[in-house]
Amino acid sequence: MVMSDKTPDEGYVKFVFNLTSTIRKLSLYPPKHPTVIYSIKNLYSMLREILDKKDSINIGFSSDNHILIEGQLLAEKGTKLMEGLTAYFKKLDIESLTFKSGVTDNELEAFIRFVLMEPDELKKIGELSKAFLDKGIQNIKIAQFSYIKIEKGKQALEVQGEAIQLLKRLESKIKDFSLGKIHEPEELQNLEKDILNMVTAEFKQKKKLSTKAKNILKRFLLKSEQRQEAFSRLNDALLTAGCSQPEADKLVNKIKAGVSKSLASQEGTVKTGRSEVDKLETENQDLKTKISKLQKEIDLKIASLDKLGKENRSITQEKERIDNIVHHMAEGLVVVDPQGKIIMLNPVAEKLLDIGKDSVGAPLNKTIKDEHLLTVVKNISPNKDGTFQKDIELLSKDDSTKRVLRTSSAVVEDPDGKTVGMVTVLNDITRQKEIEKMKSDFVSNVSHELRTPMATIQQNITLLIEGLPGVLNESQLKFLNIAQDNIKRLKRLINDLLDSAAIESGKFKLRILEANINERIDNVVTFLRQWAASRKISIRTDLLPQDTVLKVDKDRIEQVLTNLISNAVKFTPEGGEILVSVAQREPTDEFPQGAIEISVKDTGSGIAPEHIDKVFERFERAGAIASGIGGTGLGLSICKQIVTMHKGKIWAESKLNEGSKFSFLLPQKIP
Amino acid sequence: MDSDSVNKILAVDDEKDFLFILEYWLKSKGYKVKTALDGFQALELVKTYNPDIILLDVNMPGIDGLETLKRIRQINKDVPVIIITAYIAEERVAETSNYNISGLFYKDKDFEEGLKLLESVLRTHKKLRKD
Numbered sequence: 189m190v191m192s193d194k195t196p197d198e199g200y201v202k203f204v205f206n207l208t209s210t211i212r213k214l215s216l217y218p219p220k221h222p223t224v225i226y227s228i229k230n231l232y233s234m235l236r237e238i239l240d241k242k243d244s245i246n247i248g249f250s251s252d253n254h255i256l257i258e259g260q261l262l263a264e265k266g267t268k269l270m271e272g273l274t275a276y277f278k279k280l281d282i283e284s285l286t287f288k289s290g291v292t293d294n295e296l297e298a299f300i301r302f303v304l305m306e307p308d309e310l311k312k313i314g315e316l317s318k319a320f321l322d323k324g325i326q327n328i329k330i331a332q333f334s335y336i337k338i339e340k341g342k343q344a345l346e347v348q349g350e351a352i353q354l355l356k357r358l359e360s361k362i363k364d365f366s367l368g369k370i371h372e373p374e375e376l377q378n379l380e381k382d383i384l385n386m387v388t389a390e391f392k393q394k395k396k397l398s399t400k401a402k403n404i405l406k407r408f409l410l411k412s413e414q415r416q417e418a419f420s421r422l423n424d425a426l427l428t429a430g431c432s433q434p435e436a437d438k439l440v441n442k443i444k445a446g447v448s449k450s451l452a453s454q455e456g457t458v459k460t461g462r463s464e465v466d467k468l469e470t471e472n473q474d475l476k477t478k479i480s481k482l483q484k485e486i487d488l489k490i491a492s493l494d495k496l497g498k499e500n501r502s503i504t505q506e507k508e509r510i511d512n513i514v515h516h517m518a519e520g521l522v523v524v525d526p527q528g529k530i531i532m533l534n535p536v537a538e539k540l541l542d543i544g545k546d547s548v549g550a551p552l553n554k555t556i557k558d559e560h561l562l563t564v565v566k567n568i569s570p571n572k573d574g575t576f577q578k579d580i581e582l583l584s585k586d587d588s589t590k591r592v593l594r595t596s597s598a599v600v601e602d603p604d605g606k607t608v609g610m611v612t613v614l615n616d617i618t619r620q621k622e623i624e625k626m627k628s629d630f631v632s633n634v635s636h637e638l639r640t641p642m643a644t645i646q647q648n649i650t651l652l653i654e655g656l657p658g659v660l661n662e663s664q665l666k667f668l669n670i671a672q673d674n675i676k677r678l679k680r681l682i683n684d685l686l687d688s689a690a691i692e693s694g695k696f697k698l699r700i701l702e703a704n705i706n707e708r709i710d711n712v713v714t715f716l717r718q719w720a721a722s723r724k725i726s727i728r729t730d731l732l733p734q735d736t737v738l739k740v741d742k743d744r745i746e747q748v749l750t751n752l753i754s755n756a757v758k759f760t761p762e763g764g765e766i767l768v769s770v771a772q773r774e775p776t777d778e779f780p781q782g783a784i785e786i787s788v789k790d791t792g793s794g795i796a797p798e799h800i801d802k803v804f805e806r807f808e809r810a811g812a813i814a815s816g817i818g819g820t821g822l823g824l825s826i827c828k829q830i831v832t833m834h835k836g837k838i839w840a841e842s843k844l845n846e847g848s849k850f851s852f853l854l855p856q857k858i859p
Numbered sequence: 860m861d862s863d864s865v866n867k868i869l870a871v872d873d874e875k876d877f878l879f880i881l882e883y884w885l886k887s888k889g890y891k892v893k894t895a896l897d898g899f900q901a902l903e904l905v906k907t908y909n910p911d912i913i914l915l916d917v918n919m920p921g922i923d924g925l926e927t928l929k930r931i932r933q934i935n936k937d938v939p940v941i942i943i944t945a946y947i948a949e950e951r952v953a954e955t956s957n958y959n960i961s962g963l964f965y966k967d968k969d970f971e972e973g974l975k976l977l978e979s980v981l982r983t984h985k986k987l988r989k990d
Contacts, residue, residue, distance in 0.1 A: 644874065
């Protein structure tokens, strides 16, 4: 194979890339699929363009997986792709491939179908070039890998060798004969017989005679005493060998003419005879050199075959290793092609989907009862990026048990960016879901069980304090007030805990109704003012000039306000002041309908800068423990959740020892 | 309040203790009160006692508040019903709003607030009936 340093024409390279991707597409899509038709058409027009400029294009494959186009080595770029292409052709033992002008798109497709045949099918076909012709592929020629050629070459060489031996023997005999060394009639007869055999065999095979054979025959006839009889015996021998009379006549006449010419100048003939012998000997030497050269080539090819064998083994081992990993994965793995046909699945997937190994090759929707997985498959659209996750519920074939599978899918693309299928990893999360449900049931049970007795105790104490059953003395009243304060504190803690659990389990829901925001703030401040006053802290409000109605969960918004104001009271020393203000905000990108900002500002101890970002995190108490102020560390995280569920936002600003300001924005209209 | 215009309240809750204090307090405000510990008793009293207003707990064993409400509506479409509940995030509370309820009262709120709600519902309802 001739290699050149020049790089191939870009159009050729494109064609080879296109050929590879077309082969891939044909391997994935059914024959009449639009993608197939389009790819073939596209490839064909590329080829036509190339063949308009020259008669043929040749693509070769070297044993070390290099691709040569018109004898020029394809650059490293796209090596993977090239390996893929070479692999296809190695399967067919194709060493080189020539597209000739006149090739049709049908031939192209038929050819690619050959390339995609399974090894078993290929075996049945037998000789490939013949099968090509049967399928009407006339303008795509292949040369098969060298070791096949070598076999043929060897045989040819053997035949050639025998012929050479015979020629040599006859030449030396003729020499003897010319020198008058052969007299015996029997010997003479044998020589003539040998010569005629050689001549007829060669003539029959090639329909003409080599110079050497012609010379031997002529020299024999020149010297022969029974020349005319010999000519007629030559004629007979040719006919016996199956040549036609005109063919035989032609040869005999030609030889006769040659012989007469030679007889005319006997002297010259002898000379010529000598030089012919010399020439034959030189040619013989050349042939010997050629044989030894071919032998060397054979050795080289055998060595490269060995190398290929080793590579093949290591690839097989690698494949086995990957198969092993996939086989023993704890997760289920399913690979489907773009049509939803299963390409591969591992034992865990078989178990999870309740299907057998024989499902490989079958469409997924026909294989599993529920089509949830298929809806994922349907979502495949080329150029879609990343993975997507989905929980699906599958009933067993007899509907007796239900499994919940978490599927993570990723679209697989080839180097050209075309979708070749989808890989789905399946995790059985049935147990996890059960536990989640148990947890959420527990939360809702406990929430009821804890709140009901608390409400009862609280209402009992309230009625006693109000003096409904009878007027109380001062000490009795004081004890009951302490009990009530503490029951309220306990209630807040339990509510925070249960809200937090509800948020975590996704059961925290809003009840959105219209509410007057000024009224809500007033309501909360009125409720807390007395408690603040008991700590010598005043609460001022700066409300909106006009009543503004927002669509909110008013109980939850009051909860946020209560939380922020209570915190302010807790962290503000005696004599401090708390300002609750409301303001209208102009529309922004974030809040195109405008927003209401509510702030709670205190003159308390403030929050250190390193804590300010963390105050809305769960269980974060930002130095509150050191200051001896009680709380669960849940309040602000619940506030944040409530505001976020209203599509608003909440934040804190603070300076240590100067006070804090907590603010939140509620959109004028929830988008 | 003269005896003719005294309103009859039916309070339904499986929590005996809470029901006791609710009844005591409502009576102290001058209402006539009957109580039911479950849905079946409640339905019976809706027929025989013909209350002006019903306070109904959501979370009850047997037939729960929601189911009881559905059946009350089969007997009497108009009687105002206030749902009482211990927890505002109670899922079933949201469902009750499909059955024409007049309000929600949380068990741990001040009874005074509950009284305001009760009185306003009764006023609105009486006005509607007169019209």
